Every structure is written in structure tokens, then in C-alpha cells.
Amino acid sequence: MTWSIRLTKPPNDIVTATISSLTQEQVGQIDDLWEDILRATQQPDADWNWAYKLRLAVNDERYEVYGIELEALLQGVILLETQWHRSWLPQRFPLVYVEYLASAPWNRRLIEDPPYLVGVGRTLLLFARQRSLELGYSGRVGLHSLPGAEAFYQRYHMPDYGPDSDKGGLVYFEYAAFTL
């Protein structure tokens, strides 16, 4: 399924992009365009390759993987685990857990001024909450933020549960259920 979404393209345009299940071709763009061009050498990264995990997740029913695409370029990606994770609240509600949320290098102000697109991270977060609603989890979403991204989640009022020693001390954030 493909959803049309709208994002700001500086300086003043609003453009229509799509969000849909990630394809192997888009994972190839992560390898080649998001990462390899930035490497100083042609040696592959010795660290765990997150694109490899995305490739596996595409065929695993526990996971959902989505990508935002504009002009045939992958702009952002989100990997959701939808069956096993539970809320940190005492009631241990089921929720959508964000395994990965990432934006393309060129969509951040520190790299590109102005960024190629504005709002990719926010749209992926909004999409996670929508999937939580559709799965019957009432909008509950949890994730572990990387250190440089904590301000982003705080800006969008995602409650902060503090560092998690099981995840290398990354701070855990969790949206609660919507009150309607």
C-alpha cells in the first residue's frame, strides 16, 4: 500500500512524496547513496550493517518497514516491530516499537543548509502512531533515541523514561494512548 504525504521543500514549496513498504531497490540506495558515497575508503563498514537487517525484516511478519520517497530517492525509513514489545507502564500494554528511524543525510540542517526536505522525521513518527492506531494499540509507540536525537523527540512531546542499560544507555521514549 502507498500513501501520499506532503512535505516542505525549501525555500517555500510543498511537495507530494509517498510512503510505502520498503523495496529491496530502496535498501540498495541506503547502501550506495546514503552511506558509500560518504565513506573515505571503498572498504565496507566493519560495524553491523543496518541495511542488512532491513533486508531481512522485509520478509518477517513481526516487522513492518516503510520508506518515504521523493523524485525516486529514498528520503527516510522506519522499521517497526509490531508484536513483541510492551509499554514501560505497569500495565505492559502492547505497542508499536520503532527499531529504526532514519532520515537521509541530506535532510538535516547540519549537513545541508537548507535541508533538501523538512519534516521527514516528524512524518515517520506520525506514521508510527497511525500504524499503532490501526493495529489496535491506541497510538502507543516506543523507541530508543540516539544521543543526538533526544531533543527531536522532546520537541514533539514524547515522554522520556530515562536511560536503558539494556540498550547501551540510550534514552527510552514512549507515547501513551490517545485520550479521545
Add this chain to the structure above:
Amino acid sequence: MNDAILAEQLRKTGNLLDLLNDDDWVRNADEEDFVEAGLGLQPYVDLIQGASPEALRRQRWYVRVLSILLPELKQWLESWQLGRSFEAVYMETQRRLYKHLEQLTSEQQDWIKALLAEAAQALPKEQKVIRAQATTWLAQLFTEEDWNVIAQAASQAIAHDIQHLGQQTAKQTVAQQ
């Protein structure tokens, strides 16, 4: 993004993504720096933070060029009606294109410069005469060796799918007996 606004949207339409039809909501997004979540993404963030200015400049150039050429390439390949082999062919042609962009001839560089200059003018699509040449340019860029590798990728994808689908169906039949 506060829950009061999102809850109001849910009451109105039942779908949070409808907020993206609201121009004010879309324009209110802040410019983002790092948004990454998930321990496995630390190497990716480290790579971006440690990238040289030259590498970032090169990536910026690739993004500008590919945002024009990839839609044209995709449309061209879609017109071939490749069916199940489309994705494999599209992936391989992208890889080949990246390689060629690293070593353009001076004539090819001139054409790319003209393409980018035209894109900067924000003309209506029908007035983009350089972009209209993109398919021909791509066809001339790819070599016979490229096409051989691309054709092999297509045949391997088809062979894999035929074997996978055949075996999958055989398992279903056995289970029903």
C-alpha cells in the same frame, strides 16, 4: 506534534496522516538535524558526523543529479514491461549509473552541468529541453558490458522467483493432502 492536536484530527477524520493535507501543519515542521532512533543506527550517524566536506559535497551533487535522472530512468524501464525482473533491473542500472557518474567524460560533464542549470530555473516540465534528452543520454551512457550485467540480473531474478514460487506451491499441495 502534541496529542491534543492529534486527538482532534482523529475525531475529525480518523486518520492522523490527514494532517499532512493541512498546509499550516506541513509548513510548521521545524528543520531537523538528527532524528535517528535504534541502537543499530549509531554507525550510520557516526558516518555522517565524520564525513569530510568533500564527501558531503559529492553526495549533494549526486542527489541533485539523481533527483532528475532516476525518475527518468525508472519511467524508461517501466515502459519495457519487465514484470518480476523490474526491481532487479532498476537496482542494477542504478549501480551502473552511479559508477558512470564517477568518471564522466568532459562532454558528459557539460551535459550534466546544463541539466542542473536548467533544473535551477524551475521551468514547466514541457520547457525542460535538456531533461527531455535524459533517456537518450542514459542509453548512450550504458555500455554493452552494462547491458550484459543488467540482463544477467534480470534472468537471475526471474529464475529465483520461478523456483521459489514453484516450491512454495508444492508445499501447500502436500499440506492439504
